[in-house]
Amino acid sequence: MDATNTEIIAAASEARERAYAPYSDFKVGAAVEAESGTIYIGCNVESASYGLTVCAERVAIWKGISCGEKRFNRIAVVVDTEELTLPCGVCRQIIWEFCGDVPVILANLSGKTETIQMSDLLPRAFDSKFLK
Ligand code: THU
Numbered sequence: 001m002d003a004t005n006t007e008i009i010a011a012a013s014e015a016r017e018r019a020y021a022p023y024s025d026f027k028v029g030a031a032v033e034a035e036s037g038t039i040y041i042g043c044n045v046e047s048a049s050y051g052l053t054v055c056a057e058r059v060a061i062w063k064g065i066s067c068g069e070k071r072f073n074r075i076a077v078v079v080d081t082e083e084l085t086l087p088c089g090v091c092r093q094i095i096w097e098f099c100g101d102v103p104v105i106l107a108n109l110s111g112k113t114e115t116i117q118m119s120d121l122l123p124r125a126f127d128s129k130f131l132k
Helices: 005-016 056-066 089-099
Strands: 029-034 039-043 072-079 103-108 113-117
Touching: 005 029, 005 039, 005 056, 005 072, 005 103, 005 113, 029 056, 039 056, 056 072, 056 089, 072 089
Parallel strands: 072 103
Antiparallel strands: 029 039, 029 072, 103 113
16 A cells, blocks of 8 residues: 555654754655655765765665665655755756656655655756667
């Protein structure tokens, strides 16, 4: 049975609690639903060499891929900001490549949510079709 958006948001919120963000103190949680139905969670993991930091969205997708998943149906991103936080540019590219034009569910800890399609976040994306 497919998880509800509420369940995916709850999974992302739980992941957010494990964020390793001592430099920015900006904790992010993400959860992706694979085509198999399994949900993979991720949090941001920062580095003292700041540029090596990995965002929550990519951690969640890499976890799914490394467990044998190929594609994902939905992604949720949870932050503790009044204004809902959008995936960064790098994550938009990766979400597009591994998920395609999926709904991106944004949420904060106060229960505010909004769903945006990936094609609205990254119109006219570069992807593998250009490499053929
Ligand atoms: N961050 C994410 O995890 N996802 C995003 O889409 C935006 C930014 C993290 C990276 C860094 O650890 C912190 O938020 C501040 O940029």
